Amino acid sequence: MLYLIGLGLSYKSDITVRGLEAIKKCSRVYLEHYTSILMAASQEELESYYGKEIILADRELVETGSKQILNNADKEDVAFLVVGDPFGATTHTDLVLRAKREAIPVEIIHNASVMNAVGACGLQLYNFGQTVSMVFFTDNWRPDSWYDKIWENRKIGLHTLVLLDIKVKEQSIENMARGRLIYEPPRYMSIAQCCEQLLEIEEKRGTKAYTPDTPAVAISRLGSSSQSFKSGTISELANYDSGEPLHSLVILGRQCHELELEYLLEFADDKEKFGKDVANDQEYFKPAAWVPPTEDDSDE
Numbered sequence: 001m002l003y004l005i006g007l008g009l010s011y012k013s014d015i016t017v018r019g020l021e022a023i024k025k026c027s028r029v030y031l032e033h034y035t036s037i038l039m040a041a042s043q044e045e046l047e048s049y050y051g052k053e054i055i056l057a058d059r060e061l062v063e064t065g066s067k068q069i070l071n072n073a074d075k076e077d078v079a080f081l082v083v084g085d086p087f088g089a090t091t092h093t094d095l096v097l098r099a100k101r102e103a104i105p106v107e108i109i110h111n112a113s114v115m116n117a118v119g120a121c122g123l124q125l126y127n128f129g130q131t132v133s134m135v136f137f138t139d140n141w142r143p144d145s146w147y148d149k150i151w152e153n154r155k156i157g158l159h160t161l162v163l164l165d166i167k168v169k170e171q172s173i174e175n176m177a178r179g180r181l182i183y184e185p186p187r188y189m190s191i192a193q194c195c196e197q198l199l200e201i202e203e204k205r206g207t208k209a210y211t212p213d214t215p216a217v218a219i220s221r222l223g224s225s226s227q228s229f230k231s232g233t234i235s236e237l238a239n240y241d242s243g244e245p246l247h248s249l250v251i252l253g254r255q256c257h258e259l260e261l262e263y264l265l266e267f268a269d270d271k272e273k274f275g276k277d278v279a280n281d282q283e284y285f286k287p288a289a290w291v292p293p294t295e296d297d298s299d300e
């Protein structure tokens with residue numbers, strides 16, 4: 001059996017009882033180690049909590065070396081641990097499909113994900129549109145396909161969850177070119193960097209999917225003892241020190257319910273200003289009223 005087990009967001013004890021029982025039966029335990037990190041537990045702490053050795057699974061192992069993970073999984077139990085939920089944000093459907101093709105039985109054990117815990121900022125999960133990912137820009141790679149998705153969400157009034165890039169096992173271009181397996185220290189995008197990149201692309205595109213004055217909420221270390229939220233405009237949050245990772249950002253949609261706003265105001269430095277920023281943004285982004293076609297407009 002291949003078990004895909006969600007670890008939840010922060011503590012070693014966030015794993016479910018069923019998840020822990022499954023790990024105890026497994027002969028190999030992999031921890032997916034490139035899309036997220038468990039903030040309040042080290043590998044050693046997890047190993048002693050589970051009473052099992054953990055094999056760290058980087059992107060290469062999961063995407064190209066899945067044979068190793070699936071090896072013998074039709075005869076023995078193998079666990080693949082994912083911080084959050086196995087299907088939260090980066091899904092691991094690939095691994096499941098490969099297992100199914102090899103007739104390996106699969107069981108999924110779910111847990112909390114950033115995709116639902118984000119509701120802790122006060123915005124209704126029902127009012128979210130497409131989630132987007134913000135990657136670290138480099139000198140010659142500044143992808144911006146997420147911009148259109150934010151625009152589509154905002155056009156129909158929905159909030160956008162922006163997930164921020166993390167790089168946990170990255171080679172420098174020089175080391176890669178020379179085939180040297182030397183890795184850079186881990187990097188986690190901050191809220192300020194995310195907002196700077198948002199503003200850069202808005203300036204380049206100029207179609208005002210959002211503006212520097214668009215309200216947003218920064219969400220840091222969700223589910224940990226130092227979880228924090230900060231409401232502000234994108235330009236204000238471009239100067240915000242968000243502290244230790246992990247971070248996510250939500251760009252508000254046009255339809256911000258009064259209860260959502262009441263919640264967000266708790267996290268604003270200047271409540272009155274934030275309230276006005278939200279009102280102005282909603283006004284600015286209101287679509288033109290729909291006018292039913294008249295007979296003159298019709299082709300007949």
Ligand SMILES: C[S@@+](CC[C@H](N)C(=O)[O-])C[C@H]1O[C@@H](n2cnc3c(N)ncnc32)[C@H](O)[C@@H]1O
Nearest residue numbers: 084085088089113114163164221222246247248
């Ligand atoms: C690719 S997603 C993986 C999500 C994970 N599988 C889950 O279900 O929560 C990782 C990104 O989600 C966001 N994230 C994950 N956990 C978070 C947390 N506890 N607090 C804030 N953001 C978080 C960060 O932007 C992080 O870089």
